[in-house]
Amino acid sequence: xxxxxxxxxxxxxxxxxxxxxxxxxxxxxxxxxxxxxxxxxxxxxxxxxxxxxxxxxxxxxxxxxxxxxxxxxxxxxxxxxxxxxxxxxxxxxxxxxxxxxxxxxxxxxxxxxxxxxxxxxxxxxxxxxxxxxxxxxxxxxxxxxxxxxxxxxxxxxxxxxxxxxxxxxxxxxxxxxxxxxxxxxxxxxxxxxxxxxxxxxxxxxxxxxxxxxxxxxxxxxxxxxxxxxxxxxxxxxxxxxxxxxxxx
Amino acid sequence: xxxxxxxxxxxxxxxxxxxxxxxxxxxxxxxxxxxxxxxxxxxxxxxxxxxxxxxxxxxxxxxxxxxxxxxxxxxxxxxxxxxxxxxxxxxxxxxxxxxxxxxxxxxxxxxxxxxxxxxxxxxxxxxxxxxxxxxxxxxxxxxxxxxxxxxxxxxxxxxxxxxxxxxxxxxxxxxxxxxxxxxxxxxxxxxxx
Numbered sequence: 259x260x261x262x263x264x265x266x267x268x269x270x271x272x273x274x275x276x277x278x279x280x281x282x283x284x285x286x287x288x289x290x291x292x293x294x295x296x297x298x299x300x301x302x303x304x305x306x307x308x309x310x311x312x313x314x315x316x317x318x319x320x321x322x323x324x325x326x327x328x329x330x331x332x333x334x335x336x337x338x339x340x341x342x343x344x345x346x347x348x349x350x351x352x353x354x355x356x357x358x359x360x361x362x363x364x365x366x367x368x369x370x371x372x373x374x375x376x377x378x379x380x381x382x383x384x385x386x387x388x389x390x391x392x393x394x395x396x397x398x399x400x401x402x403x404x405x406x407x408x409x410x411x412x413x414x415x416x417x418x419x420x421x422x423x424x425x426x427x428x429x430x431x432x433x434x435x436x437x438x439x440x441x442x443x444x445x446x447x448x449x450x451x452x453x454x455x456x457x458x459x460x461x462x463x464x465x466x467x468x469x470x471x472x473x474x475x476x477x478x479x480x481x482x483x484x485x486x487x488x489x490x491x492x493x494x495x496x497x498x499x500x501x502x503x504x505x506x
Numbered sequence: 507x508x509x510x511x512x513x514x515x516x517x518x519x520x521x522x523x524x525x526x527x528x529x530x531x532x533x534x535x536x537x538x539x540x541x542x543x544x545x546x547x548x549x550x551x552x553x554x555x556x557x558x559x560x561x562x563x564x565x566x567x568x569x570x571x572x573x574x575x576x577x578x579x580x581x582x583x584x585x586x587x588x589x590x591x592x593x594x595x596x597x598x599x600x601x602x603x604x605x606x607x608x609x610x611x612x613x614x615x616x617x618x619x620x621x622x623x624x625x626x627x628x629x630x631x632x633x634x635x636x637x638x639x640x641x642x643x644x645x646x647x648x649x650x651x652x653x654x655x656x657x658x659x660x661x662x663x664x665x666x667x668x669x670x671x672x673x674x675x676x677x678x679x680x681x682x683x684x685x686x687x688x689x690x691x692x693x694x695x696x697x698x699x
Contacts, residue, residue: 312683313682314607314608314680314682314683315608315610315612315680316608316612324543325543325544325547325596325599326599327547327551328547328551328595328596328598328599329595330551330555330591330592330595331591331592331594331595332591366558387622388621388622388641388643389590389620389621389622390619390620391594391597391598391602391619391620391621392619395591429561429562431558431561435557435558436561437558437561437562437565440561440562440565
């Protein structure tokens with residue numbers, strides 16, 4: 259067994275022994291969660307040891323590193339993970355209709371879209387399967403708008419899947435997490451058609467999309483305010499620019 | 507090959523056989539009563555994430571509980587996975603050691619790399635109703651024997667070392683609530699040549 263593993267598993271390494279408090283009795287717990295009584299306030303600690311069915315050895319050491327606050331996995335600017343494709347930058351500006359379309363700072367913006375082949379990140383099925391610690395959750399991200407109402411993501415140009423025009427999902431929240439708007443961003447057809455019909459060497463091998471914005475069941479009721487500006491090239495990557503107006 | 511073996515030799519081999527290769531599963535419940543700092547972080551952050559993400563599946567605000575969303579909204583079961591994103595940073599901070607489950611010397615000892623996150627219940631307005639579970643699946647262990655209510659185990663697959671008569675590092679794990687054996691693989695007897 260390697261030394262690192264040996265230490266991790268704690269077979270009485272010198273370091274480990276040094277942290278173990280002296281045992282008072284053979285079966286005493288070496289550390290108990292405190293039951294604090296101050297004035298009239300009682301804070302009850304662990305109930306471990308209260309019965310024969312609730313009786314397990316209390317860990318004698320600090321449980322790993324002291325935990326630190328950790329943001330959700332998808333709080334990130336670069337949402338690619340292991341996905342490849344044509345380089346794509348998403349710039350979304352959030353404005354507030356309640357203040358004459360001034361920029362809305364401090365809003366949380368979630369985006370998610372499919373990969374070049376039209377697949378979304380796995381949703382974990384029924385919730386019964388276990389997943390590995392290193393599991394990736396691709397093409398989903400969250401950023402907070404800056405003073406200009408802008409969020410920016412680094413991604414790959416989305417592909418398409420049957421029955422839908424290409425799109426990006428967007429969910430905008432205020433700073434406390436209250437939902438302000440759920441919407442989708444549509445793409446100009448000339449750009450997506452160029453990518454889907456000429457970017458085979460980047461892995462876009464499905465050919466032209468089967469659904470245009472006009473025929474899409476989400477966008478067909480009018481998509482002028484949902485249509486993004488997209489500019490760029492296959493080699494240089496594309497940049498999407500879009501403004502979304504919410505009531506905050 | 508087995509047919510050629512002397513029955514007495516076979517007994518010697520079986521004497522040193524372990525009971526099997528197992529994985530242990532510890533299902534850790536986290537709710538408003540949880541006391542440890544790690545648990546509180548997971549509770550707070552997964553509730554905030556539930557509060558946010560549930561709104562996508564509840565855009566008319568018709569439902570209050572997670573169960574109502576599951577019963578009425580297609581794909582609301584994706585919330586298990588979506589909310590797990592708020593917990594995985596904390597799960598990674600555990601350094602691949604299952605929390606709470608100590609060996610007989612009081613140390614955390616069980617390595618894991620697989621987990622499952624589930625929302626047991628939640629409520630879009632009532633944070634105290636939020637309750638989640640994280641199941642930690644240990645890496646493979648060799649179950650050598652059972653002593654009272656404790657499992658004598660070695661880490662990884664150690665059947666070869668046992669057969670060869672080598673001394674191996676072991677550990678004792680108490681059976682306890684929320685700790686289960688989640689997989690079992692028999693050890694197939696092969697002669698040592």
